[in-house]
Amino acid sequence: MMQIKEKINKNNIYNISFILLIILLAIVNKISVIPDNTKWQANHNSNIRVILSEVIDNKLLIGLNIKLDKDSYTYWKNPGDTGLEPSIKIDEHPELIKYNIQWPVPYIIKDKYGINYAYKDDLVIPIELQLTNKGGLIDMGLNIEYGVCSDICVPIQDRIKLKIINNIENYKNNTNKFLKKALLSVPKYRHADQKVISNARILNIGGSDYIKIKFSESVKGIIIDGSDNFQFFDMEDAKEYYKEYKFSFRSFYKSAKIEGERISAIIFLKTEYFLEDFFIQ
Numbered sequence: 114m115m116q117i118k119e120k121i122n123k124n125n126i127y128n129i130s131f132i133l134l135i136i137l138l139a140i141v142n143k144i145s146v147i148p149d150n151t152k153w154q155a156n157h158n159s160n161i162r163v164i165l166s167e168v169i170d171n172k173l174l175i176g177l178n179i180k181l182d183k184d185s186y187t188y189w190k191n192p193g194d195t196g197l198e199p200s201i202k203i204d205e206h207p208e209l210i211k212y213n214i215q216w217p218v219p220y221i222i223k224d225k226y227g228i229n230y231a232y233k234d235d236l237v238i239p240i241e242l243q244l245t246n247k248g249g250l251i252d253m254g255l256n257i258e259y260g261v262c263s264d265i266c267v268p269i270q271d272r273i274k275l276k277i278i279n280n281i282e283n284y285k286n287n288t289n290k291f292l293k294k295a296l297l298s299v300p301k302y303r304h305a306d307q308k309v310i311s312n313a314r315i316l317n318i319g320g321s322d323y324i325k326i327k328f329s330e331s332v333k334g335i336i337i338d339g340s341d342n343f344q345f346f347d348m349e350d351a352k353e354y355y356k357e358y359k360f361s362f363r364s365f366y367k368s369a370k371i372e373g374e375r376i377s378a379i380i381f382l383k384t385e386y387f388l389e390d391f392f393i394q
Contacts, residue, residue, distance in 0.1 A: 149289070150178075151275050157267045158182040163255060163275050164237065166284045167292045173244065173281050174215075176237040176292045177201060177257065177273075185263045186231040189219035191337075194227030194346065197260025197268055201238065204254040208279050210243040217298035218379060218386055221334050221347075228347040230336060231262075237295035244279050251277045300338070300379045302388045309380050310391045315371065316359070323348065324371070324393060326358045326378075334381040338388060342369035343376075 153160045160180045167174045179187060188196040203212050216238060219230040244251070255273040260266045278284070311327045324345075326335065331354040337345040348359040362371065371393050380389050 149287070151273055153180075154271060154273065156261070156269045156271060158185040158261045158263060159187070159269070161257065161271060161273065163273050164289055164291055166287050167239075167289055167296070168281060168285050168287070169296070171281065173242045173277075173284055174239050174292060174296070175242060175275075175277075176239050176289070176295055177255065178291065179232075179236045179238070179259065181232070181234060181236065181261065182263075185261050186220075186222075186233045187236065187259050187261055189230035189232065190214075190216050191230060192260075193222075193229030193231075196229045196231065196262075197266055199260070200256075200258040201240070202256045203240075204256070206251055206253065208245045208247060208249075208251050209253070210245060212243065213241040215239040215241060215296070215299045217295055218300050219336070221336065221381075223347075223351040228349075237291050239292060239295050239299065242277070244277070244281065246280050246282075249279050251279050253277055300386055300388045302390075308389065309382075310378070310389055312394055313376075313391050314394050321361065322371075323359050323361050326360070326391070328356055328358075330382075331356055332358075332380055332382060336379040336381075337376060338379050339377040340374060342366060342374060343371060345376075 149166075150164045151162045153162050159182065162178045164176045164178050181187060188199055190199065192198050201214055203209065217232070217236070219232055222229045222231050253275050255275065257271050257273070258269065260268050309328050309330060309332060311329050313324050313326045316323045316325050333354060335355070335358050336347075337360060343362045343364050345360040345362045348361055349355065364371070374393050375390055376393070377388055377390050379386055
């Protein structure tokens with residue numbers, strides 16, 4: 114009788130172990146068949162998808178891929194005078210600590226409609242994800258608003274659903290040539306002693322305030338990339354090179370003072386572009 118009971122118990126253990134093994138294999142198989150990229154989603158004169166992945170400095174990067182039709186364009190994070198401002202937001206999730214959008218350098222468009230900053234052709238915008246790395250799968254939602262322009266500008270809203278493995282180790286052997294190329298287009302800082310902006314001062318012309326930037330060498334262009342308290346507007350006509358540059362501006366807050374404000378700019382030289390910070394004197 115005891116032998117029969119022991120045999121039954123052993124059989125139960127084997128059965129439970131076998132079931133657990135099947136469940137584990139199913140989970141592994143489910144993870145292993147996650148596609149590298151989401152499917153294309155069609156919109157006006159454009160298609161969008163999310164591409165995976167790169168790991169750089171122990172950080173996971175995915176990419177929002179916007180493929181634009183011929184002669185169409187969309188806008189940078191600061192669209193300029195008349196463009197449509199884009200928005201990229203990821204749904205909150207307890208396993209997603211934070212994310213950071215890394216905008217590639219845009220084109221400067223100067224025409225009868227004003228001065229705008231835009232992208233053409235096949236655009237990839239890298240997005241850095243910081244996960245908890247606790248394992249399992251994360252269902253993510255990426256919400257996008259962007260404008261597509263040719264003869265007219267059309268605002269677009271869309272949403273992309275994707276699954277992410279919540280463990281960066283799963284991606285360390287992956288690589289994506291489109292993301293790699295896009296990351297090369299994200300402007301970076303040069304050495305601190307390589308400054309092109311000599312000074313930036315406030316001018317008053319006809320009762321309106323402007324900032325005038327002087328360069329230590331001729332530049333092909335400049336875009337104000339960031340300021341916590343002010344928005345800037347390009348005042349220069351199209352030229353091949355500039356030795357100085359003017360921007361008008363407005364404050365986000367009534368109490369904000371531009372003197373001493375730290376501002377980031379993208380500087381364009383003949384063969385390179387880079388970020389440089391400066392202060393208003």
